[in-house]
Amino acid sequence: MNPEIIAKLQGIVGVSYVFTDEETRNSYGHDETEDLVFPPQVVVKPASAAEISAIVILANEYTIPVVPIGGRTGLSGGALSIHGGIALSTERLNRILEIDEKNLQVITEPAVITQILQDTVLEKGLFYPVDPSSRGSCFIGGNVAENAGGARAVKYGVTKDYVLNLEVVLPTGEIIWTGANTLKNSTGYNLTQLLVGSEGTLGIITKIVLKLLPKNHHNVLMLVPFFKAGEACEAVSAIFRAGIVPSALEFMERDAIDWTLRFIDGINVPVKETIEAHLLIEVDGNYPDILFAEAEKIMQVLESFEIDEILFADSDDQKNALWKMRRGVAEAVKANSVYKEEDTVVPRYELPRLLEGIKIIGAKYGFQSVCYGHAGDGNLHVNIIKGAMTDENWKTEVPKGIREIFELTVALKGTLSGEHGIGYVQKNYMDIAFSDKQLLLMKGIKTLFDPNNILNPGKIFPDTL
Amino acid sequence: MNPEIIAKLQGIVGVSYVFTDEETRNSYGHDETEDLVFPPQVVVKPASAAEISAIVILANEYTIPVVPIGGRTGLSGGALSIHGGIALSTERLNRILEIDEKNLQVITEPAVITQILQDTVLEKGLFYPVDPSSRGSCFIGGNVAENAGGARAVKYGVTKDYVLNLEVVLPTGEIIWTGANTLKNSTGYNLTQLLVGSEGTLGIITKIVLKLLPKNHHNVLMLVPFFKAGEACEAVSAIFRAGIVPSALEFMERDAIDWTLRFIDGINVPVKETIEAHLLIEVDGNYPDILFAEAEKIMQVLESFEIDEILFADSDDQKNALWKMRRGVAEAVKANSVYKEEDTVVPRYELPRLLEGIKIIGAKYGFQSVCYGHAGDGNLHVNIIKGAMTDENWKTEVPKGIREIFELTVALKGTLSGEHGIGYVQKNYMDIAFSDKQLLLMKGIKTLFDPNNILNPGKIFPDTL
Structure with missing residues (x-):
């Protein structure tokens, strides 16, 4: 990058908050998306909105991309500096x-x-x-x-x-x-x-x-093992239809739990080979009696499904362990294999259709998947596992499979992303969810806000638009 | 309007759904905003999205305004055909x-x-x-x-x-x-x-x-009379700070109730002269015991304020009567005098400051006001009453007072409208809430969607923009 621009950036944020060394650039060149790394040319760490304003004005003057960077935990590549330029870390605005x-x-x-x-x-x-x-x-x-x-x-x-x-x-x-x-x-x-x-x-x-x-003062947490994954999906919608709104309703295929238990120490959850999936169900509120009554009602709903013994978390420690397990799934999957994660979402009753479809599509294109996620919202994270796949098939077959999965979500009145965003890795699937007219309206808004396209360019919109 | 256009409209929706008679045009020329009437040149009643599409394509061709019309209950003049043109009633899309x-x-x-x-x-x-x-x-x-x-x-x-x-x-x-x-x-x-x-x-x-x-199966409703209106406003925020989220928390100045009781027959609520305001408080849920416990907690909060005897609605009839009264306030005020209604909203703790300020501003510009509204949201409807004001003062002084009221809401971190919209009657106050840059971004979005400015022109944006 032009030394004149570096000097100007130093003038704005101070010399000690402008970084051009390789280590820093690499470190700010990735988030949690797959194994992707796109280092920026420079990392700046402004301290205020005024400094940020000065940086983007400078970036407009020289037409340099600016990528805003947060905690770098994103799963769609939104924080990747795919066109180089300035990585603008907000980390000093932390009060x-x-x-x-x-x-x-x-x-x-x-x-x-x-x-x-x-x-x-x-x-x-x-x-x-x-x-x-x-x-x-x-x-x-x-x-x-x-x-x-x-x-x-x-x-x-x-x-x-x-x-x-x-x-x-x-x-x-x-x-x-x-x-x-x-x-x-x-x-x-x-x-x-x-x-x-x-x-x-x-x-x-x-x-x-x-x-x-x-704040709510109480909650009840239970882990429910299902012999059939499809039934676990069906139970999700049945619980709501019984008039209960749980505060969490999480779905995990057995592999997800299995890998996580091997990845995280000190959590003791019995996982039988014959179990296909679990639901982690929480209700919360201020009155323990009501919560027990709701848990009772949920158990009545579950009676019509083939389930194994329910684990009630009866201490804070046990609750924390179950949540630690659930929160650890993504990392455990990542540690297990090269993978790609999709963030599919459908109306919750369609979950069994989605899960079934994903497995069929996987079989067609030769990949395994581990699914888990916020089933109460119809939001299923699909982890496509490279495992023993050849690099060639990983490159050519998987994108076709992902496209079919997204086509299925849209056919089920769902869409591409429930909570991870489109960012870099899903942008070329946007045509499945939106017509050109819709995308052009969005792109028009982008151009209205950012006429020189300096802010996080190359994200959200398909390359062909 | 050009007979050729009328013929084309008839071709789109059928002859019997195009109206140019004065009565229909007048009827579709107003909503519930003050006494304003802006008749369109023609009223059309399409039956489908496809017909609506054909109408707007025609309107673009001839650059004719199209005003979408719903139930005509709006309070900001959003459905007024201020530039004539086509009033497009959606009433046949009613399934x-x-x-x-x-x-x-x-x-x-x-x-x-x-x-x-x-x-x-x-x-x-x-x-x-x-x-x-x-x-x-x-x-x-x-x-x-x-x-x-x-x-x-x-x-x-x-x-x-x-x-x-x-x-x-x-x-x-x-x-x-x-x-x-x-x-x-x-x-x-x-x-x-x-x-x-x-x-x-x-x-x-x-x-x-x-x-x-x-659905929720139960609720508890109470009407609480306050000797001081300011204390009623303070109580609103105190209830939330006690950890309770009521399902309704409505504020009414005494005049609002008084006029409503005179306007609507058959509601028996005792309203003492010494009472300045009421709160109507509802809690809802599935467990009556919990609701009574919450009502009890609310009463404890209210003990620190000067209140008169609380009325508990102990039958569905009484609940309906109280809600009928609350819902009838707007119409009762309208029947009482020419008026203007503003839809101010602030963070709820600021309500006492807002109410006090409104009265001071009213005194300064010589108008009375009756205030009521959704105090739990910080949303206060301010009805400015013409009463005995001269037409001259009504025209010149009231807008100045309204401007000051809005300046106050914005200073209190609130804004112009909580739920009525800006429409026609508030548009020239938008500069109080937004800078030119903000308004130009919004206007840019408008132009992106509607390059010929045919859809509901002359709304939201100030004339000077």
């Missing part, structure tokens, strides 16, 4: 600015780790329910950028349902708020919701106002 | 297409009356919680267009929180779906949320996919 107990809101900077945000508001008796599996390392800003979900979305909704207002540096350098700090808002177009899930292509988020809830 | 019990969803056309939708899904044990006061006559399509709220938003959210997917006729004639029928979606920009609340300026909604909940 919780205000916990507004009177209005049940929190104002935070983007680089606060989600779990730290949750724990900090919990100390005040407040609850931020959105709970991505990566909560221990992901940033709240990245959660907003990808519209992250997680295990509790089934009852509490996803990130978009908590974002009231955003301070954003636009790709052209202006700093705006997208809305107001109110629970309701019918004042102009909803720029807030347009920014949520825009994957760092429409603006760089510098402040976030989130709605909070009063 | 509930599918109640998907398996996925807890409903697919509906836009001209279904909200209460009919609620009642129909309730028969299947399902719950559509969004409950605007006009639910007996408003259309669900209009609710989506304005992002309607209502009494239960405080616990259940507003229309936007239930819209999963929309079929929309774009201003250029293409028919698209905005998303997928899934609870989660991180696939491209959120066109669904961009359309919700866009007030008929970005597209004409022809199908709506809504999320439903399992």
